[in-house]
Amino acid sequence: MKLRWHTIILILLVLGGASASAIYFSVKGNVDVVEGEISVSPSSFSIDVAKGSHYVKEIRVKNSGGEAEIYFEEVVEGPDKDAIDVSFHTQSGNSISSSNKLKLAAGTSENPSETVINVHIDVDDNAPAGSYSIYISAKG
Numbered sequence: 001m002k003l004r005w006h007t008i009i010l011i012l013l014v015l016g017g018a019s020a021s022a023i024y025f026s027v028k029g030n031v032d033v034v035e036g037e038i039s040v041s042p043s044s045f046s047i048d049v050a051k052g053s054h055y056v057k058e059i060r061v062k063n064s065g066g067e068a069e070i071y072f073e074e075v076v077e078g079p080d081k082d083a084i085d086v087s088f089h090t091q092s093g094n095s096i097s098s099s100n101k102l103k104l105a106a107g108t109s110e111n112p113s114e115t116v117i118n119v120h121i122d123v124d125d126n127a128p129a130g131s132y133s134i135y136i137s138a139k140g
Helices: 002-018
Strands: 023-028 038-041 044-049 054-063 068-077 084-090 102-104 113-123 131-139
Touching: 038 131, 044 054, 044 113, 054 102, 068 084, 084 131, 102 113
Parallel strands: 023 131
Antiparallel strands: 023 044, 038 054, 054 113, 068 102, 068 131, 084 113
16 A cells, blocks of 8 residues: 555656646636626636746726726635736736726726736746646726
């Protein structure tokens, strides 16, 4: 029994070493709707990111209601959630946070306002290989 356990661990280490060059993400835009008028697309996407790299994904926020101020929060799940940093920026490079909210222009259901947001994903050099999920929510 002990020999089997060691064999399984050895196989996992060999497979882990073979896939150590890339980290796999399943990024899902699970968004809490603010005032029932705001939507984010795409709602999910998947990417492969190498260790020590930076990735930017563009998302679009549509508002079919009155003017609103929002920010984004994320939850990272995976082998080492602290090895992944996520930040949100406007097209002009301004950071979006709870203290620096994004202003969404008013829109209508026929003509919603649309704002493009850049989601920046930074992977540490020592991040363990594996699959990571990032859940994004919009807050008011």
